Amino acid sequence: MTSSFKFLIFFLTCIRFLYGSEQDRLFYDAIRAEASGDTDLAIKFYLQASQIAHTANLHGNLANLYFEEGKFGHSILHFRKAILLNSENSELSTNLAFAYEKAGVQNAKSKFLDTYFSADFLPFWIIILNIVIWFSVVLVIYIFFFKESKRLLFYSIPILTALFVLSSYAVHFSSNQKALKLREIIVLHSSDSNNTNIVQLRRFAGEKSLANTSVSSGESLIVDLDENKKHKFHKVSNGDIWYLVRSSDNKSKGWIKEDEFGWLIEPIS
Incomplete structure (x- = not known):
């Protein structure tokens, strides 16, 4: 390993360490400012920290501060960001609903399609689609080589076709949902x-x-x-x-x- 390459690795490691430390420092500075009652300064530090890295805690804290200041649009934005990073946190969802209520904005109710065919489920549906495809291929090969009754194939085709159509649609719909989130x-x-x-x-x-x-x-x-x-x-x-x-x-x-x-x-x- 050349000395220049070693220096490059050392330099990149230092940069990563410094950026990580800076984000942590800003986060805890924000917490201290919040504890002292200086909401504006806390928001400033949180926003600076968010330029380095995003965490659910960071955006959740920001959302709460904006809520206290009556800036419900900002609060909703950061609750949404926090939920994207931690969708299993029920407290964030509850607080978001409350922010929508205070803002006087109707929160779109989750529909079946928006829930189970959402962007969050895209990896799941991709796996299901691949399983259906490979299972179909293996089944055809098995019947062909082992001379199994074609009745098995006859009964399997409708089921596999239905699963293929469902999973293909789910992948397509979930992909569109993911694309919309980026916009x-x-x-x-x-x-x-x-x-x-x-x-x-x-x-x-x-x-x-x-x-x-x-x-x-x-x-x-x-x-x-x-x-x-x-x-x-x-x-x-x-x-x-x-x-x-x-x-x-x-x-x-x-x-x-x-x-x-x-x-x-x-x-x-």
Whole structure:
């Protein structure tokens, strides 16, 4: 092993250690600030820590602080982020429901498809699909080589076909759900001087454009895609970036400014 290669490994190890230590330091600084009653400073430290790494505890703590300040859009955003990282934490789900209630935003009830065909179940359905495919192949080979009764194949075909169709649909639907999560945003607040909880979706990108409709802080929207399958946005002359968004039921659609929402999953630059 060359000395330059050893130095590179040492350098990368140090960077990883420093970044890990920095994230921990910011997290505990936030806890101390929170304990002392300095909510704004605690939020600042938590946000800085979230730029380094994401944890359910971090976003859960942030959500609670925003809730205390009455910033329910921010609270909903970070509860959602925390649940993505720890979906089994029932306390987070309960707090999220309470935040929705305080924000006056209707929390979409979980449907059968949204539960068992959600993005979280995608790995499960991929495994099931592969099992069905390989079992079918093995069954055909077994019948062919061992001269088993074709009646076995006759009875197996409908069952395997049904399982194949179900698992294929599940993989397709779950994949779409996962893709939508990458485009999902949470409305935070208006960027105007009043900083209200009602955000106008514009007909065109820009402050001077008329409102097409309005949405409330805490609502979930989906960012549209352009012809290149990228997030559809427009940068206006003053440097502001606007995104074309819509509600999940397609009833509300328009342009929203970048600082009026938060990404559920931060896009990769």
